[in-house]
Amino acid sequence: MEKLMVIVMPMLEGCEITLQIFSLTLIMALPLGLLAAMAKLSKFRLVRVLTDVYIWLMRGTPLMLQLLFVYFALPLVGIRLPDIAAALLAFTLNYAAYFAEIFRSGIQSIERGQYEAAKTLGMTYMQTMRRIIIPQMVKRVLPPISNETINLVKDTSLIYILAMNDLLRVARTIVQREFDMTPFLIAAVFYLAMTFVLTWIFKKLEAHYAKYDE
Amino acid sequence: MGNDIMIQMKNIYKRFNELEVLKGIDLEVRRGEVLAIIGPSGSGKSTLLRCLNRLESIDCGTIEIEGDFLAREEEGIAKYADKIASQRILSRMGMVFQQFNLFPHMTVLENLIEAPVQVKKMKPEQIIPTAESLLDKVGLLAKKDVFPSRLSGGQQQRVAIARALAMNPDIMLFDEPTSALDPELTGEVLRTMRRLAQEHMTMIVVTHEMAFAREVAHKVIFMADGEIVEQGTPQELFSNPQQARTKAFLQNML
Numbered sequence: 001m002e003k004l005m006v007i008v009m010p011m012l013e014g015c016e017i018t019l020q021i022f023s024l025t026l027i028m029a030l031p032l033g034l035l036a037a038m039a040k041l042s043k044f045r046l047v048r049v050l051t052d053v054y055i056w057l058m059r060g061t062p063l064m065l066q067l068l069f070v071y072f073a074l075p076l077v078g079i080r081l082p083d084i085a086a087a088l089l090a091f092t093l094n095y096a097a098y099f100a101e102i103f104r105s106g107i108q109s110i111e112r113g114q115y116e117a118a119k120t121l122g123m124t125y126m127q128t129m130r131r132i133i134i135p136q137m138v139k140r141v142l143p144p145i146s147n148e149t150i151n152l153v154k155d156t157s158l159i160y161i162l163a164m165n166d167l168l169r170v171a172r173t174i175v176q177r178e179f180d181m182t183p184f185l186i187a188a189v190f191y192l193a194m195t196f197v198l199t200w201i202f203k204k205l206e207a208h209y210a211k212y213d214e
Numbered sequence: 215m216g217n218d219i220m221i222q223m224k225n226i227y228k229r230f231n232e233l234e235v236l237k238g239i240d241l242e243v244r245r246g247e248v249l250a251i252i253g254p255s256g257s258g259k260s261t262l263l264r265c266l267n268r269l270e271s272i273d274c275g276t277i278e279i280e281g282d283f284l285a286r287e288e289e290g291i292a293k294y295a296d297k298i299a300s301q302r303i304l305s306r307m308g309m310v311f312q313q314f315n316l317f318p319h320m321t322v323l324e325n326l327i328e329a330p331v332q333v334k335k336m337k338p339e340q341i342i343p344t345a346e347s348l349l350d351k352v353g354l355l356a357k358k359d360v361f362p363s364r365l366s367g368g369q370q371q372r373v374a375i376a377r378a379l380a381m382n383p384d385i386m387l388f389d390e391p392t393s394a395l396d397p398e399l400t401g402e403v404l405r406t407m408r409r410l411a412q413e414h415m416t417m418i419v420v421t422h423e424m425a426f427a428r429e430v431a432h433k434v435i436f437m438a439d440g441e442i443v444e445q446g447t448p449q450e451l452f453s454n455p456q457q458a459r460t461k462a463f464l465q466n467m468l
Contacts, residue, residue, distance in 0.1 A: 116269055117315035117374075121329035121381060122305045131332060135319050213363035214318045 007174055007183055014170030015190055020084070021156045021166070022194075025091040026149065032092060033099025038129070040104050051100070058097030064158055066090045071162050087159045095152060102144045106137035139209040146202035153194050167191070218245050219278075220385055220416045221266070225287060226275035228258075228265055235261045236272070237440040243385075243433075246414035250427035250448075253437035254463060259420045262437070263389050266418070267307045268300065279303045280384065305333075308378030312390040314370040316362040322349065322373050323358040326380045333381070341380065348376040352406050368399030372406050379410075386410065388419040404430075424467050428452050436460045 039051040058066070070090045074081065081089065110133050118128040160169035167190055171183035221243040228236040235258045243249050251259045264270045266277065268284070272292045277284040284303045285292040294300060317325050326345035330336045349355040352372040354365075362370050371391055378386060388407065392400040404426050411417060411430050421427055427434050428448045435445040436457075444451060444460045455461045 111313075111315075113311060113313050113315035114317065117309075117311065117317070118329075119269065120267055120304075120307070120309035121377070122301065122333040123329060127332050131328065132317055136317075139319070212319050212361040 004182075007178075007180075008186060010165075010170050010174065011167060011183065011186055011190065014165055014167035015194075017159075017165060018153075018156045018167045019194070021087055021091060021159060022153055024088055025095055025152060025156075028088070028092040029095035029099055032096035034103050034134075036096055036100035037103035037107060040100060041107060054093075055097045055100055058094050059101075063090070063094050063155060064161065066094055067158055067162060083162060083164050087162055087164065091152070091155070095148065098148050099145070102141050102148070103137065106141035107133060109140055110136055136214075139214075142202060142206050142209065146198070149202070150195050150198055153198065154191065219243070220245050220247070220280055221418070222276070222278040223262075223266070224276040224278075226262070226265065226277070227273050228261060228270065229273060235440050236265070239275070239440075239442060241435070241442070243416060243418060245416055247433060248411045248417045248419065248431045250431035250434045251418065251420045251437060252422070252424070252427055252434060252463075253443075257437040258440040259437045260389050263387050263418060263420050267304055267309055267387060268294075269309075279306060305381065306384045308381055308383035308386045310371070310374050310378055310386065310388045310391050312393050314362075314367070314374045314394070316370055316374055316377070318362055321359050321361055322354065322365070325362070325373060326377050329377070329381050345376075345380050348379050349373075351409075352376045353402075366399060367395045368402045371395065371403045375403075375406055375410070385416045385418070388417065388421070390420055390422065392421070392423055422467075424452070424464075436463065438463070 036051055036055065039047050040055075042048055042051075067087065067090045070081070070086045071083075074086070114132055114136070115128060118132050123131070156166060157168040159166050160172070163169075165173075167187055171187040174183040175181060219242055221241070223239060223241040226236050226239040226241075227234070239258075239262060241249075241262075251262065253259050261270055265272050271294070272285055274287060274290055274292050275285065276287045276292070280303075282299065282303050283295055284300060285294045287293075295303065317328065320328060323342070323345055326348065327336075327338055327341045330341040330345075331338055346355060346358065349358055352375060354369060354372055354376070357365060357369065357373075362373065365373065375386075375391075391407070392403050395403065400423065404423065407417070407419070407426070408430050419427070419431070431448055433445065434448050434451045436443050436451060436455075436459075438459050444455060444457045451460065452464065455464060
């Protein structure tokens with residue numbers, strides 16, 4: 001039992017890093033993704049093109065490469081970020097790009113009649129988006145957003161290459177030190193627990209939005 | 215019925231790329247008047263209505279609503295009023311759509327109070343009594359807390375009428391309000407509209423309901439190919455049409 005605690009305690013600390021990266025990325029990437037989705041639907045061509053380039057770069061290169069770039073290449077041009085900030089920057093930019101595409105398709109799936117009804121009632125574009133379009137969009141994009149969110153929990157393990165002691169890196173360190181595979185099993189249980197909670201939250205959200213049909 | 219002119223459209227032209235859909239429309243509606251616009255599909259009647267409240271923009275012509283210019287013809291093109299003036303003018307018109315277009319994520323009552331709260335910045339408690347009496351008027355007060363998907367098409371359309379009325383418009387525009395409904399549900403919507411007409415609401419109704427046009431409208435316009443072919447009282451147009459195209463259309467409808 002005592003031996004197990006020696007393994008589990010540092011892994012709980014690793015979990016803290018993992019959850020920190022996960023939640024901060026989500027908090028920043030969701031609004032940024034919505035902003036990018038709106039930019040993609042902008043009437044200004046330049047805004048649309050720039051957003052397309054950003055999304056293409058983020059989805060077209062490995063997240064691992066983006067992490068390495070922020071961590072190792074940016075300091076060469078004088079931008080040196082603290083470890084956590086560097087990881088957050090890469091994760092947020094990457095996930096916001098995926099969220100943007102999901103939000104955009106959700107927004108475009110709302111019938112034109114909704115915009116027209118809002119317009120004839122005198123609502124402005126921003127009021128229409130905020131009150132009519134986005135609330136309906138959220139219901140429709142919950143399943144794909146749920147998918148991406150679960151991916152994010154697991155993708156956080158990529159930060160092991162930045163020498164940050166997240167859950168997976170702690171597990172590996174102990175495995176190498178003790179020649180004992182148990183930490184890997186415990187890590188799996190931790191990841192499963194986190195994704196279980198997320199799945200449950202999204203199920204609740206979907207049930208909440210099921211109060212109205214379309 | 216007063217004699218003051220509520221809506222005046224002059225020389226309206228509108229094209230979608232190569233397709234000319236309105237070719238020089240002139241139209242006048244007086245206060246309390248009910249105008250029915252009939253005609254085959256593709257005749258431009260819905261487009262005309264949508265130009266009136268700027269869901270579409272006209273290319274040429276003048277639109278005057280209660281004495282204010284929404285658009286004014288200058289050197290052959292339509293110049294629109296600035297944003298603030300446009301908003302003020304457009305707020306006098308309510309619109310009812312073929313597909314109802316209720317907000318599905320809001321209850322019936324929330325649908326009604328949304329625009330007054332957001333646009334007119336009224337407090338919910340200020341507008342709820344009005345909204346409830348409007349729902350009562352269309353016979354749906356009991357449904358105020360349900361979501362639109364729980365209502366029949368006819369009920370949804372009556373809510374849509376009440377929602378437009380909650381903004382207290384001077385003019386109501388109806389774009390084929392019963393075309394998406396099962397035949398047995400059109401009656402309840404037409405009854406609601408008839409009642410509105412009896413209360414002297416100024417109305418423009420694009421419709422395929424000839425009986426309604428004949429009975430409720432003060433004036434009927436027959437459109438085909440982007441032009442007004444014939445207009446007159448229902449009596450004149452239905453009983454004694456002058457143009458061959460009007461006769462052919464009416465024959466097909468009956």
